[in-house]
Amino acid sequence: MLKRRTMLILVVVLTGVLAFGAMAAAAESVTLRFLMHTYKPWNDLLAKQAREFEKLHPNVKIVITTVEHADLNMKLMTSLAAGTAPEILGVYGPWMVDLVENGWIDPAPDFVVEDIRENTVPVAGQSAEYDGKVYGYIQHIGIQAPVINARMYREAGLDIPTTYDELLEVNKVLDKYDNRGRLTQAGTTLSVSKDGSWNVIHWSTILKAFGGELVTPDGKQAAFNTPEGLEATKVYQQLTHANFIEDAFTLEKAAMEWQGPWTKAFYLQNNPRLEFQAIAPLRGPARQVMAMYAWFWTVNANAAPAQKEWAWKFLQYISNDDNYLDMAMDVGFISFRKAHYDDPRYASDEWIKAFGEALEVADIYYAKVSGWEKVDVAIGQELERLTVGELTAEEFLEIAEKRVNEILAEIN
Numbered sequence: 001m002l003k004r005r006t007m008l009i010l011v012v013v014l015t016g017v018l019a020f021g022a023m024a025a026a027a028e029s030v031t032l033r034f035l036m037h038t039y040k041p042w043n044d045l046l047a048k049q050a051r052e053f054e055k056l057h058p059n060v061k062i063v064i065t066t067v068e069h070a071d072l073n074m075k076l077m078t079s080l081a082a083g084t085a086p087e088i089l090g091v092y093g094p095w096m097v098d099l100v101e102n103g104w105i106d107p108a109p110d111f112v113v114e115d116i117r118e119n120t121v122p123v124a125g126q127s128a129e130y131d132g133k134v135y136g137y138i139q140h141i142g143i144q145a146p147v148i149n150a151r152m153y154r155e156a157g158l159d160i161p162t163t164y165d166e167l168l169e170v171n172k173v174l175d176k177y178d179n180r181g182r183l184t185q186a187g188t189t190l191s192v193s194k195d196g197s198w199n200v201i202h203w204s205t206i207l208k209a210f211g212g213e214l215v216t217p218d219g220k221q222a223a224f225n226t227p228e229g230l231e232a233t234k235v236y237q238q239l240t241h242a243n244f245i246e247d248a249f250t251l252e253k254a255a256m257e258w259q260g261p262w263t264k265a266f267y268l269q270n271n272p273r274l275e276f277q278a279i280a281p282l283r284g285p286a287r288q289v290m291a292m293y294a295w296f297w298t299v300n301a302n303a304a305p306a307q308k309e310w311a312w313k314f315l316q317y318i319s320n321d322d323n324y325l326d327m328a329m330d331v332g333f334i335s336f337r338k339a340h341y342d343d344p345r346y347a348s349d350e351w352i353k354a355f356g357e358a359l360e361v362a363d364i365y366y367a368k369v370s371g372w373e374k375v376d377v378a379i380g381q382e383l384e385r386l387t388v389g390e391l392t393a394e395e396f397l398e399i400a401e402k403r404v405n406e407i408l409a410e411i412n
Contacts, residue, residue: 030310031061033086035076036139038066041265042331049318049326060310073373080104080300087303088311090139093127093294093364094372100130101370106301107133112312119321123362124336127294130368136298137319140333143292144201144258145358146282150275152255163283164209164235167256171238174255186254188239192387199383200376202240202258204365205291207232209284214379215404219369220412222404225397228286233386233393242388250274261355262332278354281361290358291365328352334359371411378403 034050036043043066050062065086067075073095079085080102091099099105108116113134116125120138128136153160156174161167171187178184190202204214210232213223248254250270267276281290297319299311317323321339325346328335334355340346341356366372382400385391391399 029059030306032088032311034062034064034088035086036066036090037069037072049323053314053317085300087300087307089298091296091298094366096130097368097370104301105135105298109312119338120336127364128296136296137315138336139295139297141294141336143334143358143362144260145278145354146256147259147276147278149255150277160279186241188256189244189248189254190240192240197376199380201291201365203236203383206236208289208363211286215367219367220408222401225401229397230393240387261334264332278351280357288361289363292362374407375404
């Protein structure tokens, strides 16, 4: 009897110790610093989701820091090199290789990999992979689609173009000039950015549609100085207009531009009467395609084990079907979750449908090589010179090829 009583006491004590230990572990405080680029609607929604996660997990505190897009790369790389970087990082796709090769980020845990491979649109999931390993959740997909002014097309009696040949014919009707030969209305105007990134994305879309590629499959040489590249570049020249009216499409001085789903709010705010309509990507001689990029969330390899565990749990939380639907609907990002394309709240929207079609034919525009942004800058700068008439298409291809090959030789 005494022996049984002693054993009972030991069981009770041991149970209490285990329970206390479990409570202590559950109550361990974890702070997660979160670095992302500044975009207020998105920042606000993520802050709201962070507070909701903290209510579900009182031991976790999430501190969000935002940095202007132009400053993020420098902030990220210097803090990682110094060992002071936050635990959760918002990363632009072309930076991934540098982060992996420096040992600054680890592959995602199995539960994240399983979620991404089962529930993510394939091309989106691939953007967060390198050398067969997944390194994060998609933050957002940078995919564009042609957007037309439906009124201008209707009043001109024009059908919506489906190919580049059709678009060039349509533009002959919609391009308008004054008596001094200056363009006053454009059939199509693609943006010309000073940093070069959008220039490269637009040009690479046309390049791929005509059967070209930016670099060889091994990422070691430029591949665009070809007959297909020349044809695509000449088309690109006809669709860009340097020094034309800023926001020409919104002001109804251009009948088409290429934009992302996030511009809907801008159109509604700045010209409520604008009859904008997103359409399917144009088909070229080789294929129908739209170049894309992606940002992704990842976790600092130097974070403490508990921080890593909770960081991935938080990223899974903000990336699940319910929370990312809020992101897609409220902020205007195109969703990477497969389930949303069967959800009538999302998939029935005509605006979203066009970008969904673009995602179906999307191709990641950049090569996964170290230092890709140098390539971006080089091509973008030469495209700007092409657009303002400093270079012919042939000269652009030769100069850009030389610069890209020099960069690739240096970084490979």
